[in-house]
Amino acid sequence: MAYPSAARSSPPRQPSVKVILTSADVQRVVDRIAHQILEKTQGAADTVLLGIPTRGAPLARRLADRISAFENIAVPVGVLDITLYRDDLRRHATRAVGPTQLPSGGIDGMRVVLVDDVLFSGRTVRAALDALGDLGRPASVQLAVLVDRGHRQLPIRADYVGKNIPTALAESVKVTLAETDGADEVRLYGETPR
Template sequence: MPAREVLDASDVARSLTRIAHEILERNHGSEAVTLLGIPTRGAPLARRLAARIAAAEGAGRQVPVGSLDVTMYRDDLRDHPTRTLGRTDLPEPGIDGRVVVLVDDVLYSGRTIRAALDAIGDLGRPAAVQLAVLVDRGHRELPIRADFVGKNLPTSSAERVDVRLEEIDGTPDSVSIGEARA
């Protein structure tokens, strides 16, 4: 069965704009907000959200944005020992006392976010941690819920959600559902 596109580039753009405004509303502006994208696709999504938040806030306001590699905090390293390490890049002024918004492409089991929370604990003490995802597909194994969701996509565990971003994949942004890889 071929993959079925559920979001095109304009849908992704609209979702990110809505999430940016929701972040601003929940946090009463962006003054205390730091965005941390989880590589691979969470990092460019975080940069896009930062640009949208800055545009909405105006007056040259820049939102600190960085990336958070969670590879060494994962609980499945023994099952998949060969992983490419991503980059952790904490922006100034760090994360202490700030509202950290973790950004990822797909929320599935919750294990990546659990790893991200462990990594954050080693890097500092934020005032709060929030989660923004482009797609929430369900099937949680841990009690983790996103604060900001672009699209809820109920899926079966036999399906795969593929997110394509221009910065990473060199193709127009899209989200599709297809059969899981064997």
């Protein structure tokens, strides 16, 4: 007697991984953004770099180091924790509040360059702008990102972009840095087509 064959389920899709930026590429991109900041800010005059944790903070320090190497200018660097300003706190597990560390001169009257690793929906930047409003009154605010992957939900754009990566919504971009992850790399994760 023959039994009907059981319906075979297809195996789960395995994520595809593509390296977008190698360690050497990340260094070149940081150098290029540092040069662009110098050009667009007339030598980084009255400029403060504020990194958004987690990976924006070491990127801000790297940019300041490169600006110093190129022009012998010490650009103040700080860290801007945005945890309490996020609009998704109710949806996600509790997050630990990190330290906000402003440069000793503060941000009032300064050009603040927010630094982050990936620009996606724009909601992180909106939260950073709200946090800045509670800390002082900068003369202007600019945005520097290592990667812009598109899919904005808010009218926000970066002034300095290391790499534009057109992505699908189902894909994700993962930035790793030596300071936080042990190595510099940018990868694009997606699903392997069936």
